[in-house]
Amino acid sequence: MPIDPNFKKNLTIKDNHNGHAVWGEIEPPNKLGIHGTNVAVDLDICYGCLRCINVCTVNVFVKYPTPGNPVSKLKVDPINENDCFFCLACEMVCPVDAILIERKSSGDTLSSLLDY
Numbered sequence: 001m002p003i004d005p006n007f008k009k010n011l012t013i014k015d016n017h018n019g020h021a022v023w024g025e026i027e028p029p030n031k032l033g034i035h036g037t038n039v040a041v042d043l044d045i046c047y048g049c050l051r052c053i054n055v056c057t058v059n060v061f062v063k064y065p066t067p068g069n070p071v072s073k074l075k076v077d078p079i080n081e082n083d084c085f086f087c088l089a090c091e092m093v094c095p096v097d098a099i100l101i102e103r104k105s106s107g108d109t110l111s112s113l114l115d116y
């Protein structure tokens, strides 16, 4: 299941981690919630393939050890989400759709943003 595209309406902020919000129910190490707001990563979907880290040219993500988590002992954390310039590359390469990048307006879709 991909990250909830309406998580800001459906969930509330439950914590602050390394300067960014954590959304949804949190029960570490099993349930970790959605980290970040403009660059949101559902850590309950992420399995730590690190493709997003490799593709982001402004180092928004860092490796995030998650010992004891049933999905993966390593995930990513969008600690530099304010540096994002909304290229959407990370969102496109994530195999499990764990990332949601803020759109410039509510009508933006991935295809419309790419249709230059």
Ligand code: SF4
Pocket (backbone or CB within 6 Å): 039, 055, 056, 057, 058, 059, 060, 083, 084, 085, 086, 087, 088, 089, 090, 091, 101
């Ligand atoms: S949208 Fe682009 S700049 Fe923003 S976090 Fe993803 S890869 Fe980095």
Ligand code: SF4
Pocket (backbone or CB within 6 Å): 041, 045, 046, 047, 048, 049, 050, 051, 052, 053, 075, 076, 093, 094, 095, 096, 097, 098, 099
């Ligand atoms: S690309 Fe997706 S699954 Fe891979 S580390 Fe990034 S958020 Fe996690």
